[in-house]
Amino acid sequence: MENKIKILVVDDHQLVIQGILCSLKDIGDFDVVTTNSCDEAFLLIKQSQNTKPFQLLFTDLSFDNSTEQTKLDGGEELIKAIKNNGLDIKIAVITGHTETNRVYNVISNLNPNAYLLKSKCDAAEIGFALTKMLANDYYYTHEIHQKIMRRNIVQIQMDDIAIQVLKELPNQPKISNLEGVIKKSDGSIVKLRSIETKLANLRTDLNANNNTDLILKAKELGVID
Amino acid sequence: MKKEIPLLLLFNVFAVFNAFTQTPKDSLNFYLDNAKGSKKVTYLKRAITLLEDLKIDSLIQQTSIEYAKESYFAKDTLGLTFSKNKLQNHFKRSKDSFSLAKAYHFAALNHKIKNNLDSSFYYYQESKKIFIGLKDSVETGRRLLSMAILQVKELDYLGCETTAVEGLKYIEPAQDKEYRTLISLYQTLGNALGHLNRPQESRAYYIKAREMAKFNTVTSRREVNYLNLYNNIGATYVDEGNFDKAIALFKEGLRFDSIAIKYPRQYQNLLGSLSSVYFRQGKIDKAISGYKTVLEGRKKSKYVYGESVSHSLLAEAYMKNKQYNLAKKHAYIGLELGKKTRNNEQVLDCLQFLTELTFGETAKKHFKEYVQLKDSLFTRERTRKNQFAKVIYETEKKEKENTSLKVENQRKELLIKSEKQQKTIGFLVAGAGILFIGFGANIVASRRKKILFEAKLLQVEAREKERQQIAKSLHDEVAGDIRMLHLKLEKSNQLEEANSLNIIKDNVRNLSHQLSSESFDKVSFKDQIINLVSDYFEPNFRIKIHGLDTILWKEINNSIKRTLFLTIRESIQNAKKYAEATELILSFSGSKKNLILEVSDNGIGFDVTANKNGIGLKNIRERVEDLNGVFTIDSELEKGTTIKIDISKNGK
Numbered sequence: 001m002e003n004k005i006k007i008l009v010v011d012d013h014q015l016v017i018q019g020i021l022c023s024l025k026d027i028g029d030f031d032v033v034t035t036n037s038c039d040e041a042f043l044l045i046k047q048s049q050n051t052k053p054f055q056l057l058f059t060d061l062s063f064d065n066s067t068e069q070t071k072l073d074g075g076e077e078l079i080k081a082i083k084n085n086g087l088d089i090k091i092a093v094i095t096g097h098t099e100t101n102r103v104y105n106v107i108s109n110l111n112p113n114a115y116l117l118k119s120k121c122d123a124a125e126i127g128f129a130l131t132k133m134l135a136n137d138y139y140y141t142h143e144i145h146q147k148i149m150r151r152n153i154v155q156i157q158m159d160d161i162a163i164q165v166l167k168e169l170p171n172q173p174k175i176s177n178l179e180g181v182i183k184k185s186d187g188s189i190v191k192l193r194s195i196e197t198k199l200a201n202l203r204t205d206l207n208a209n210n211n212t213d214l215i216l217k218a219k220e221l222g223v224i225d
Numbered sequence: 226m227k228k229e230i231p232l233l234l235l236f237n238v239f240a241v242f243n244a245f246t247q248t249p250k251d252s253l254n255f256y257l258d259n260a261k262g263s264k265k266v267t268y269l270k271r272a273i274t275l276l277e278d279l280k281i282d283s284l285i286q287q288t289s290i291e292y293a294k295e296s297y298f299a300k301d302t303l304g305l306t307f308s309k310n311k312l313q314n315h316f317k318r319s320k321d322s323f324s325l326a327k328a329y330h331f332a333a334l335n336h337k338i339k340n341n342l343d344s345s346f347y348y349y350q351e352s353k354k355i356f357i358g359l360k361d362s363v364e365t366g367r368r369l370l371s372m373a374i375l376q377v378k379e380l381d382y383l384g385c386e387t388t389a390v391e392g393l394k395y396i397e398p399a400q401d402k403e404y405r406t407l408i409s410l411y412q413t414l415g416n417a418l419g420h421l422n423r424p425q426e427s428r429a430y431y432i433k434a435r436e437m438a439k440f441n442t443v444t445s446r447r448e449v450n451y452l453n454l455y456n457n458i459g460a461t462y463v464d465e466g467n468f469d470k471a472i473a474l475f476k477e478g479l480r481f482d483s484i485a486i487k488y489p490r491q492y493q494n495l496l497g498s499l500s501s502v503y504f505r506q507g508k509i510d511k512a513i514s515g516y517k518t519v520l521e522g523r524k525k526s527k528y529v530y531g532e533s534v535s536h537s538l539l540a541e542a543y544m545k546n547k548q549y550n551l552a553k554k555h556a557y558i559g560l561e562l563g564k565k566t567r568n569n570e571q572v573l574d575c576l577q578f579l580t581e582l583t584f585g586e587t588a589k590k591h592f593k594e595y596v597q598l599k600d601s602l603f604t605r606e607r608t609r610k611n612q613f614a615k616v617i618y619e620t621e622k623k624e625k626e627n628t629s630l631k632v633e634n635q636r637k638e639l640l641i642k643s644e645k646q647q648k649t650i651g652f653l654v655a656g657a658g659i660l661f662i663g664f665g666a667n668i669v670a671s672r673r674k675k676i677l678f679e680a681k682l683l684q685v686e687a688r689e690k691e692r693q694q695i696a697k698s699l700h701d702e703v704a705g706d707i708r709m710l711h712l713k714l715e716k717s718n719q720l721e722e723a724n725s726l727n728i729i730k731d732n733v734r735n736l737s738h739q740l741s742s743e744s745f746d747k748v749s750f751k752d753q754i755i756n757l758v759s760d761y762f763e764p765n766f767r768i769k770i771h772g773l774d775t776i777l778w779k780e781i782n783n784s785i786k787r788t789l790f791l792t793i794r795e796s797i798q799n800a801k802k803y804a805e806a807t808e809l810i811l812s813f814s815g816s817k818k819n820l821i822l823e824v825s826d827n828g829i830g831f832d833v834t835a836n837k838n839g840i841g842l843k844n845i846r847e848r849v850e851d852l853n854g855v856f857t858i859d860s861e862l863e864k865g866t867t868i869k870i871d872i873s874k875n876g877k
Contacts (some may be wrong), residue, residue, distance in 0.1 A: 015712065064697075101756035105748045151759035158755075158770050222764030 004031040005134070006052060010041040010059040010078065011094075016118060020058055020094065023123035027130060038063060038072035042081050045089060054089050056133060057082075060118075061095040061102065079110045090133040094118060094126075100147045107140070107148065114139045152205035153221050161190055165198055166218045169211060175199070253279065257288070266295045266304065273311055285315050286324050293331045297338070305335040326355035330368065337375070343612045346375050350620055366396035367406050373413045377420075379609040384617070385417040404440035408450060411437065415457055424461035431458045445487075452478050452491035456498055468502050475499040489526055493519045497535070504542055513542045533562035537571040540578045553582045569602055674853075678875070681851050685784040704733045750778040750786050754793065758811070761797045765807055768797065772813040781820065785872055788848045789822055795841040796824040796868055804828025804866060820874055825867035830860040842868075 007030045011017050017034045024030055033054070035041050045054055061075035072078045079091055092114035093106060107115060114129040120141060132139040140148065156162045164182045172178055179192040199211060206221065208214035218224050256272040269292040276285045289311040296304025312328035315321065333348035353368035369392030376385035392410050396403050411434035418427035435454045441447035455478030462471035478484070478495040485492045500515025520535035536559030543552035556578040563571035576595035580588050707730040714723040748756070751773055758768045778786065793811060800806040806828030814821045842858065845868075849856040854872030 015709070099756070100759040101748060101753055104752060104756045104759075108752075147759060150762045151755060154755050154758045154762050154768065154770065157767075158773060220764065222762075222767045 004029060005056065006031045006048070006054045007033070007056040007058065008041060008044060008054045008089075009034045010036070010038060010057070010075075012036055012060065012063040012065045016060065016094075020126070023121075023126045026123040027127040036065060037070070038066075038074065038078040039070060041078055042072060045082060045087055046085070049087065053087075056130065057089050057091045058094050059091065061093060061097050061106065076106060076110060079106075079112065083110065090114075090136075092116060092129055092133060094121060098143060098147070100151055103144055103147050104151060107144075113137075115144045116141050117143055149205075149207065149221070153223050156202065156205060156218075156223050160185060161194075162198055162202060163224065165195060166202065166215065166224050169199075170215055175211075253281075257284075266292065266299065266301070269295060270304070270307065273308075277311070277314075282315060282319050285311060286321065286327075289315070289324075290327055293327075293334070297331070297334045300338050302335050302338055305331045305338075309335070322355050322359055323361070326352045326359065326361075326364065329355065330364075333368075333371065337371075342375055342379060343609065343616070346372055346613055347616055349375070350616055354620065354624070362395040363399060363403055363406070366392045366399075366403065366410070369395065370406055370410050370413065373410070373417070376613060377413060377417055379613070380420075380606050381610045381613055382417040382420045384610060384613050386414065386421070387617075389414040389417065401437070401440040404437045408434045408437045408441070412453070412457065415461075419457075419461060419464060422464065424464040427464075428458055428461040431461065448481070449488055449491060452481060452484065452488055452495065456491070456494045459495075459498055463498070463502055463505075468506055471502050472499060475502070485522070489522050490528065490531075493522045493528075493531060497538070501538065504538075504545070509542055509546045513539065513546070516542060529562055530566040530568055533559050533566055533568050533571045535559075536562060537574045537578075540575060544578055544582065549582055552578065556582060569598065573598060573602070675875070678853060681853075682782060682784045685787070685848070685851060689784075689787065699733055704730055707733060750781070750790075753790060754811075757790065757794055758797070761801060766801055766809070767807065768809045768811065770811045770813075773811075776813055776815050776820065781874060785820065785852060785874070788845075788852060788854075788872070789820075789870070791848065792822065792845045792868065792870055793824060795845050796826070799841060800824075800826035800828050800866070804830070806865065815874075818873055818875070820872050822870045823867060824869075825865060827865045830862040830864055830866050832862070833858055833860050 005028075007024065009017055009020050009024075009032060011020070011034075014036070017036075021032060021034065024032055033044060035044060038059075041057070041059065045057070048054055059075045059078055063070075063074050066073035072081055075093060075095065079093075082089060082091065091110075091112045093112045094114075094116040096118045097103065098117060103115065106112060113133040116125060116129060116139075120143060125141065129139040129141075156166075161182060161184065165178065168178055168181050169175075172181070175196065176192055178195050180189055182190040182195055184190060199214070202208070202218075203211070203214050206214060206217045206223070208217045215224075253272060253275045256268040256275065269288055273285060273288050273292060276288060289308045293305055293308035293312075296302075296308060309328045309331040312324040312331070316324040316328065329348045329352035333345045333352060336342070336345035336348060349368045349372045353365055353372070356362075356364040356368065369388050373385045373389040373392060376382070376388060389410050393407075393414070396407050396410060400407070411430045415427040415430035415434065418424075418430065431454050435451065435458075438447055438450040438454065441450055455474050459471040459474035459478070462468070462474065475495050475498050479492065479499065481488075484495075496515050497519045500512040500519070503509075503515065504512035516535055516539045520532060520539065523529075523531040523535055536555045540552045540554075540556035540559055543549070543555060556575045559571055560575035560579065563569070563575060573595060576591050576598065579591040580595060582588075583591060707726060711723055711726045711730060714720075714726060754770065754773060758770060762768050797809060800809045804826050806826035809824065809826045812823040812825075814823075846856045849870050849872065852872055854870055857869045857871075858866065859869070860866040
């Protein structure tokens with residue numbers, strides 16, 4: 001019992017909690033605590049800090065059971081409170097929200113260790129995410145990944161220089177040749193250093209291994225023709 | 226050379242032309258240059274006629290005046306009338322009142338020659354008035370002098386005194402420049418005062434005249450002045466009974482070098498005066514011999530007026546000496562000559578003597594004549610006086626009226642001016658008022674607009690809240706219930722039903738998400754748009770965004786953002802679902818006041834007029850119009866659809 005990983009599961013629907021509990025049982029032996037409200041969840045995490053702190057948190061985003069007295073009326077508020085208090089706990093979001101807006105908001109602002117979708121989730125995925133999180137890594141389910149990727153694509157499309165770089169790259173044998181070809185909207189030349197930085201960012205955004213892969217991905221994803 | 230020929234020709238033509246035009250000018254110059262001596266009058270008259278033909282106004286005035294002068298010296302009344310008419314015409318053309326004043330002057334001279342003294346007086350008066358208006362004090366003074374002389378002639382000494390004193394006011398400041406007028410004025414005044422039995426005052430003016438006489442540059446005239454003044458000043462002493470002083474003065478005058486030859490008239494006057502003093506002193510014989518010498522001289526120079534005086538004086542002297550026949554003889558001659566020269570004073574004297582010298586019916590006849598003449602003279606004198614007084618009175622009255630009219634005019638002008646000013650001020654005030662009202666109205670209108678806009682925003686927000694509540698209940702209650710049902714169905718292995726229920730659940734969820742307002746304060750609008758686009762982006766449905774960075778979204782009202790967001794979502798959904806578009810472009814642009822969004826796709830398009838725009842677009846239009854924006858939709862079949870939204874940033 002001493003070495004068991006301590007997990008807190010928060011959801012307003014008992015069925016979901018049951019499902020997660022079932023999944024966790026399949027994965028391993030954990031010390032799991034559940035609750036229906038964010039306020040209670042925050043209290044539990046805080047109280048356990050001095051005795052035996054929770055290592056993992058699974059939380060939903062929207063909570064329908066909030067009342068007038070509720071202080072933290074949703075997953076985002078709970079995560080924010082945890083981060084603001086500097087509490088050391090790995091956070092996984094397990095929710096039904098797939099709108100990029102909410103996904104992006106949560107990921108970019110709250111930086112959770114995992115983002116899972118209730119509808120597509122099973123014990124195996126939860127287990128995989130759990131391992132990743134414990135290894136201090138991140139896991140976003142495929143659909144969320146796709147969302148983020150698409151968002152990157154949209155953003156790249158808005159970036160005139162990025163588009164120029166992606167279009168010109170296949171025509172040039174060397175990256176250094178791009179200098180002088182890529183121009184800003186005011187006509188000034190973009191320096192090689194900036195072009196290289198841009199390429200690195202593009203590779204990250206489109207999950208490409210190298211520049212060739214980047215061009216292929218860009219074409220595949222519809223960034224360029 | 227060739228060029229010079231036409232030039233030369235032109236010059237020739239010009240010269241010939243010149244010659245023609247110069248002909249009258251030449252003769253004019255000839256007339257003006259040669260208007261001297263005996264031909265002066267004729268040439269001047271011709272010059273005037275020519276000047277009038279040539280319309281040289283400036284010379285007409287001058288020449289006419291010159292001609293009038295000559296005519297006056299020649300006692301040519303026709304010439305005077307001619308000049309007067311020319312000057313009057315000149316005045317009518319040029320409005321130069323100097324000409325009119327001169328015309329009156331010449332009219333006065335004309336009447337003077339004709340012995341119409343009151344008419345003459347009237348025209349002098351008119352001329353004087355204009356010169357006063359012209360501030361020409363010399364001319365004014367001269368007219369006053371002429372008037373004063375007329376008054377003396379008509380025995381209106383008091384009137385003369387007033388006129389002469391007024392004349393002095395105008396002439397005295399000019400001093401020696403107008404010495405002739407000044408001397409004449411002093412003499413006339415002295416004369417008048419002498420007749421008014423104020424010898425001391427009279428003498429004072431004579432002495433003043435003598436002081437001025439030194440300025441007379443013409444020697445003979447200066448000497449005449451001096452000699453006359455000896456006589457005049459002497460006469461004042463006579464009036465005072467100071468015979469010794471008078472005799473001394475007369476004798477001093479008579480001692481003047483060769484006076485009898487050079488200045489016979491003055492000699493006769495002085496001798497006459499001296500003799501009359503002797504007569505008064507009872508030295509009758511001495512007086513008679515003096516009178517006789519005078520009479521001889523006057524006879525020689527045919528000074529008939531003087532002759533009558535001499536005869537009358539001789540008659541008186543002989544009568545005193547009891548030489549009645551001689552007295553009678555001289556009285557008759559004096560009477561005759563007096564009547565001839567209209568020397569009423571002498572006529573009366575002679576008649577008086579004759580009454581005493583004759584007897585019976587003759588004496589009666591003379592006496593009757595004397596009384597009649599005296600009476601008529603008296604009444605004439607009175608009427609003349611009255612007439613002069615009347616002229617002066619009326620003129621003064623007119624002047625007063627004029628000045629009062631002037632004052633009235635000035636007052637009226639001031640009034641008009643102030644009214645004008647008031648009017649302009651009024652207009653300005655009115656303008657300012659209108660501007661102010663306009664400004665105020667504008668402010669009120671914009672304020673009202675703003676209030677309306679704010680009210681609309683509130684309305685929109687309220688609606689948004691409502692939507693959120695519906696979304697929430699949809700999500701929480703309906704979707705929750707469906708999920709429960711779904712799970713139950715799954716457990717009971719009714720997979721087909723479970724699947725379709727899952728689809729319904731997803732639809733409800735989507736609907737809920739669509740209805741719910743995203744938390745705009747948490748994510749920047751720019752990111753929201755990107756996120757929204759990302760939700761629909763696919764390699765075969767590419768969405769491009771332009772100008773998203775050009776707008777400061779923080780400054781844009783949330784309701785506007787909401788509308789834009791919903792418009793974009795609706796457009797994307799339409800393009801994707803119905804238009805079969807493969808590409809969609811979002812363009813943001815804006816000015817200081819407005820925000821413009823254009824969404825265009827390359828889809829199949831639709832008939833805009835077909836009034837079946839769908840509930841989505843209808844909602845968008847309503848939302849945009851709620852915010853006082855302009856919603857336009859443009860679609861072409863097989864080409865695509867463009868939606869344009871133009872919203873004012875602050876509802877104006």
